[in-house]
Amino acid sequence: MAELAVELRNVWKRFPGPGGEVVTAVRDVSLKIADGEFFALLGPSGCGKTTSLRMIAGFELPTEGEVFIHGRPMGKTPAFQRPVNTVFQSYALFPHMTIGENVAFGLQMKKVDKGEIQRRVGEALEMVRLAGYEKRKPKQLSGGQQQRIALARALVNRPEVLLLDEPLGALDLKLRKEMQLELKKLQREVGITFVFVTHDQEEALTMSDRIAVMDAGVTLQVGNASEIYEHPNCRFVADFIGDTNFMDGTVAEVDGSKARVVLTGGMALWAHIPKAVIVTPGQAVTITVRPEKMHLRPSADEINQLTGRVTDIVYIGTDTHYGLVLNGGQAIRVREQNYSPESRLLAREGEEVIVRFSVDAARVLTE
Amino acid sequence: MFQRFRENRGLQGFLLILPTLIVMIALLVIPLIMTVITSFGQRNADGGVIYTFTLENYWRLAGFTPEGWDDLYLRILLRSLWLALQTTIIVILMAFPLAYFIARAPERRRNFYLFLVLIPLWTNFVIRIYAWVMILRGQGVLNSTLGMFAGMLNLPFQPFDFYPSQGAVLIGMVYEFLPFMILPIYTSLEKIEPNLYEAAADLYANPVRTFFRVTVPLSMPGVVAGTILTFVPVIGTFVVSDILGGRQVILVGNLVQNQFLSARNPPFGSAASIILLLFTLALTLYYTRRFGLGEEIAAG
Numbered sequence: 001m002a003e004l005a006v007e008l009r010n011v012w013k014r015f016p017g018p019g020g021e022v023v024t025a026v027r028d029v030s031l032k033i034a035d036g037e038f039f040a041l042l043g044p045s046g047c048g049k050t051t052s053l054r055m056i057a058g059f060e061l062p063t064e065g066e067v068f069i070h071g072r073p074m075g076k077t078p079a080f081q082r083p084v085n086t087v088f089q090s091y092a093l094f095p096h097m098t099i100g101e102n103v104a105f106g107l108q109m110k111k112v113d114k115g116e117i118q119r120r121v122g123e124a125l126e127m128v129r130l131a132g133y134e135k136r137k138p139k140q141l142s143g144g145q146q147q148r149i150a151l152a153r154a155l156v157n158r159p160e161v162l163l164l165d166e167p168l169g170a171l172d173l174k175l176r177k178e179m180q181l182e183l184k185k186l187q188r189e190v191g192i193t194f195v196f197v198t199h200d201q202e203e204a205l206t207m208s209d210r211i212a213v214m215d216a217g218v219t220l221q222v223g224n225a226s227e228i229y230e231h232p233n234c235r236f237v238a239d240f241i242g243d244t245n246f247m248d249g250t251v252a253e254v255d256g257s258k259a260r261v262v263l264t265g266g267m268a269l270w271a272h273i274p275k276a277v278i279v280t281p282g283q284a285v286t287i288t289v290r291p292e293k294m295h296l297r298p299s300a301d302e303i304n305q306l307t308g309r310v311t312d313i314v315y316i317g318t319d320t321h322y323g324l325v326l327n328g329g330q331a332i333r334v335r336e337q338n339y340s341p342e343s344r345l346l347a348r349e350g351e352e353v354i355v356r357f358s359v360d361a362a363r364v365l366t367e
Numbered sequence: 368m369f370q371r372f373r374e375n376r377g378l379q380g381f382l383l384i385l386p387t388l389i390v391m392i393a394l395l396v397i398p399l400i401m402t403v404i405t406s407f408g409q410r411n412a413d414g415g416v417i418y419t420f421t422l423e424n425y426w427r428l429a430g431f432t433p434e435g436w437d438d439l440y441l442r443i444l445l446r447s448l449w450l451a452l453q454t455t456i457i458v459i460l461m462a463f464p465l466a467y468f469i470a471r472a473p474e475r476r477r478n479f480y481l482f483l484v485l486i487p488l489w490t491n492f493v494i495r496i497y498a499w500v501m502i503l504r505g506q507g508v509l510n511s512t513l514g515m516f517a518g519m520l521n522l523p524f525q526p527f528d529f530y531p532s533q534g535a536v537l538i539g540m541v542y543e544f545l546p547f548m549i550l551p552i553y554t555s556l557e558k559i560e561p562n563l564y565e566a567a568a569d570l571y572a573n574p575v576r577t578f579f580r581v582t583v584p585l586s587m588p589g590v591v592a593g594t595i596l597t598f599v600p601v602i603g604t605f606v607v608s609d610i611l612g613g614r615q616v617i618l619v620g621n622l623v624q625n626q627f628l629s630a631r632n633p634p635f636g637s638a639a640s641i642i643l644l645l646f647t648l649a650l651t652l653y654y655t656r657r658f659g660l661g662e663e664i665a666a667g
């Protein structure tokens with residue numbers, strides 16, 4: 001890994017709650033974000049993403065632990081002295097200033113000379129394709145344009161790290177998709193480290209080099225998109241990223257990185273044990289299999305074959321989704337791609353079928 | 368018939384404003400027209416009005432009296448303006464920090480503080496001004512307190528003549544109009560999105576620069592509103608100057624009052640009040656044009 005742009009070392013944040021109790025927003029988070037990386041903090045509402053970001057920006061100080069920016073411990077350094085800039089979810093453009101004044105603000109505060117400010121403001125506006133909007137007020141711009149100004153206002157300062165708190169949250173879906181690609185492209189061009197907060201897993205997968213999945217103040221897993229999708233290390237991550245099936249069972253036998261698990265109801269299967277997970281025979285576990293990795297087409301050479309009954313069929317064009325109840329009562333969903341006309345006729349409602357999947361597709365999770 | 372009423376938006380609107388309209392016409396428009404007409408009239412010997420058309424009253428206000436040049440009334444007007452200006456500036460300087468403090472207090476405490484600001488308004492205006500007489504007069508609270516301290520320090524003490532004086536009038540005015548500045552400034556400060564302070568800090572502005580580049584410009588709508596609520600009434604009131612000025616401090620308001628009640632010269636009083644009205648109107652218009660009602664103001 002290249003030089004670290006941001007590091008959080010055992011960072012905790014506790015707030016006094018409304019009733020005098022303590023709210024722990026961030027618990028013992030350690031993160032290493034490499035220089036030039038597009039890093040996403042992903043998690044459901046209230047999991048502590050914003051609080052983590054605000055501690056990097058300096059709007060909040062950690063209760064415990066330390067934040068480093070390019071190796072320098074930030075301690076109690078106030079926000080206005082940190083070499084980072086933020087794009088706020090609400091954009092927070094100064095309503096009394098023109099677009100030009102907004103974008104120039106940071107450079108003025110840094111006492112950059114006038115000609116240089118003018119040149120860089122022009123460049124920044126060009127970069128977000130809003131050259132010529134200097135004289136307008138924020139109110140006279142659309143949401144998407146305001147978003148781009150907020151981006152220009154931050155990037156014009158050439159920060160060491162750019163922090164973005166759900167910057168696309170207020171945009172409609174179409175614009176959001178466009179901006180995702182645009183933002184990603186921009187990040188490649190400027191080469192600045194982006195730390196991006198989102199609760200939208202698709203957005204995180206689309207844009208990021210690496211993702212930290214958070215829940216209840218804890219970082220559960222850090223990895224690139226495919227690591228997180230293919231190798232979730234806990235039930236929460238598997239569930240939060242994409243669709244998946246869960247089946248409860250008990251470990252019968254462990255063989256290296258594989259385990260034989262007997263499901264509730266008696267059927268057995270073999271599943272892969274992720275590196276971070278340790279299991280012993282007799283232990284209750286959850287098996288997760290992605291719906292697209294399960295198949296209804298029979299094939300003799302797959303070890304994992306479960307029987308169940310089709311309860312519903314949903315045809316959605318590219319795929320057909322089959323709802324199944326396994327013998328033993330656990331409900332699962334299977335997704336078959338419709339690459340030939342016959343694939344729509346794999347099963348009928350009420351019919352008994354065999355579901356098969358590879359050992360690697362099934363993963364043992366303990367929490 | 369009812370159906371037609373429901374469909375007739377114009378009629379509905381008219382009915383909604385009708386009560387106010389009646390009051391405004393009866394108590395504002397008609398008296399104003401009467402005042403304008405009276406101001407062009409002449410007094411008769413027993414304090415009545417002869418309705419003619421003469422500019423004599425206005426000439427007299429401007430200093431041209433039948434007996435020669437006399438700038439008495441101009442000085443009264445200037446004194447009123449000067450006092451209103453002083454009051455407004457002092458009130459802004461006092462109200463801003465307080466409003467800022469309240470706006471940044473925890474949400475639950477803000478209403479309590481605002482409640483404290485409003486408490487004085489529960490007592491009658493005249494009584495509150497008389498209370499200042501008690502404080503400021505020769506043997507008043509202020510002098511006896513100062514005397515007590517002087518006594519403790521073994522210093523000679525001569526009671527100050529705080530009252531009646533122009534200073535006492537200024538104190539009374541400031542006291543009276545402070546809440547009317549605090550509330551609008553508070554309202555605009557409270558409306559500032561907290562994110563904006565963070566955005567300023569994020570863009571390297573220290574707290575002082577944030578205050579002058581973000582807080583102050585965004586509180587201008589409140590300052591403008593508070594200024595109008597202070598400046599305009601101060602020019603016109605006569606009660607404060609009457610009580611705390613001890614009839615030595617004559618403002619335009621006192622002039623008008625005198626002409627109607629003791630000098631028995633309604634035409635001249637009317638002319639003075641019309642001039643006062645035009646003056647405040649012009650100042651208010653200029654002021655709101657100049658400073659807008661908020662968003663228009665560019666920073667620095």
Ligand SMILES: Nc1ncnc2c1ncn2[C@@H]1O[C@H](COP(=O)(O)OP(=O)(O)OP(=O)(O)O)[C@@H](O)[C@H]1O
Binds near residue numbers: 016043046199
């Ligand atoms: N200033 C504060 N005082 C008290 N509690 C706070 C404060 N800020 C955040 N919290 C609490 O800390 C937890 C994490 O909040 P945070 O804003 O970081 O969540 P988030 O992941 O950004 O959520 P969202 O997706 O809804 O923005 C929440 O339970 C929140 O109520």
Ligand SMILES: [Mg+2]
Binds near residue numbers: 049050051
């Ligand atoms: Mg958040």
